[in-house]
Amino acid sequence: MRVAVIGGGINGVMAAWELARGGRQVTLFERGEVMGETSSASTKLLHGGLRYLEHGSFWLVREALRERSWWFSQAPHLCHPLRILLPHYEGVGRPRWMLGVGLWLYRILAGAANIAPHQWLGREQALEASPDLRPEGLLGAYAFWDGQMDDHKLGLWAAGQARAAGVEIREHTAVRSVSLDGDLIADTGPKHFDAIVNVAGPWARKLLDASEIPARHYLDLVRGSHLVVDRVCPAAILAEVRASRRIAFILPYLGKTLVGTTEERQTLEEPIACSERERDYLIRFHDSVMSTPLEPGEICSTFAGVRPLLRTADDPGKASREYAIERQGRLVTVFGGKWTTARSLGQKVAGVVAKIA
Ligand SMILES: Cc1cc2nc3c(=O)[nH]c(=O)nc-3n(C[C@H](O)[C@H](O)[C@H](O)COP(=O)(O)OP(=O)(O)OC[C@H]3O[C@@H](n4cnc5c(N)ncnc54)[C@H](O)[C@@H]3O)c2cc1C
Known part of the structure; x- marks a missing residue:
């Protein structure tokens, strides 16, 4: 089965890798360079996303926390656990109990993938860990663990793994339009595939518009x-x-x-x-x-x-970081997707492609 993947960000690369691991013949089209856009402009955290708990995205946080440890296990030279302080000031922000409950939930959702228990540091301990913290009104800080990566290098490492698994990566090749029947028009000309996966990140919807294909997700x-x-x-x-x-x-x-x-x-x-x-x-x-x-x-x-x-809320600041995979004929489009969860997203994409006859 020949599959085209459009987009050389982390989600496209991981989808391509997973498809190749499943025996597909994969060509990845990237209009610029692999990891040239959003995937190299992140906060560089491999994390569950403590804040998403407030939006009730428990499954996403759980998935991301488990994926975090997969990245640690696969590329320890490009990512590592990171201790993060969450300072608490008198009369400012969320109450301490709420932060504590959030961190407790974070730990439970991580399960065996938890890095180390979180702890409460008193004011002096917090200032010892971060001497330049503003001392006025400081009551202390929670210390908890997440992951940090070099997003550009880690993404290129993943692209190398995808290549080794057989993915053909064509950089500087933009896709102008796609069809539901597997036809694709790239800068280099038209081509037919058994399945097309549109993982163009922020440009995914734009490609659908250019192809005059309506979709359910925004x-x-x-x-x-x-x-x-x-x-x-x-x-x-x-x-x-x-x-x-x-x-x-x-x-x-x-x-x-x-x-x-x-x-x-x-x-x-x-x-x-x-x-x-x-x-x-x-x-x-x-x-x-x-x-x-x-x-x-x-x-x-x-x-x-x-x-x-x-799009899950009127205010994007309150939108969950969930993603959606929409299949229409031979075309599969990915809407959203965090860096940390790119591998599990890729596995789900491969599962959807497997259903295309
Ligand atoms: C400021 C910021 C901070 C973030 N911090 C984190 C974080 O700390 N941890 C985390 O897990 N997530 C984080 N994220 C989220 C994460 O970085 C992104 O969700 C993820 O990188 C998106 O990857 P992607 O592959 O979907 O998109 P992209 O990386 O944008 O890749 C899409 C690719 O498609 C290509 N493309 C577009 N149109 C076409 C076309 N027609 N033909 C061919 N190629 C095309 C583009 O050139 C691009 O390379 C952050 C995001 C931002 C913006």
Whole structure:
């Protein structure tokens, strides 16, 4: 069976790999370079997503926590467990009991894949772990474990595994349209496949529109930006953004500090780049948590990506991070999908393709 996979982000690569492992003859089309878009612009966390518990996405969190340990087992040179502090300030944000219940649930959902138990650190212990934390009103911090990766390198590693399993990867080859019968028109010309898998991330719906194919699912596109700061970060921090329900991260990354992220509606026609507004927002967030203000001169670079969010709520900030796989004839389209869960998404895609005669 010949299968075309469109999109060389992590979800396309893992779908292609899983299909090849199942004996399919797979060609992956990527209009730019593999891992050239969203999949290299993430917060670099292999995580269950503590925040998604508030949206009731228990199955997704469970799946992601288990997938986290699969990545650790397969590529320990490109990802590792990361201890994260969740500081708690008097009168700010969610109550301590709620954070504790969330972390308890997180641990239960992880099951055997849990890295280590979370613990409550008193004020002095928290300041010892992260000496620059703002001390005013600090009551202490929860310390819990998640995973961190080099998303670009780990994605390229996965692409290497897919190639080794027989996937033909064609970079710089855009697909212009697809049909429900297995016909595909790429820059290089038309071709017929037994199945086509559209895993073009934020562009999945656009490809359907260009092909005049209606679908049941929709995507909301939400940009997230990060600042790379030339400062050593002694401890990873997840903190609540003051006067909002949002959370953001201050993370050690390759000897520097990564501050992110934002949530801004985006169209595919706009440039995918960190705006001045987001930059200011992230600096304000940083300064609300750390004592030493972030000087603009310390920002060595910024990067941004667009989340392909399956539309599940009017407010994309409240949308779950669940994904959907829709099959129409010989065409399978993926809507959404986190980095961490790319392998299990790929396995499900392979299961759907197996039903195509
Ligand atoms: C700011 C931010 C932070 C995030 N942080 C995390 C995190 O810490 N952990 C986590 O698990 N997830 C995280 N995510 C989510 C995760 O990064 C994305 O959901 C995931 O990378 C999407 O991968 P993808 O393969 O679906 O899309 P992409 O990586 O965007 O890949 C789609 C590919 O399709 C190609 N393409 C598009 N149209 C065509 C066409 N017509 N022909 C050929 N190729 C085409 C594009 O060039 C692109 O390379 C984050 C997302 C963002 C934006």
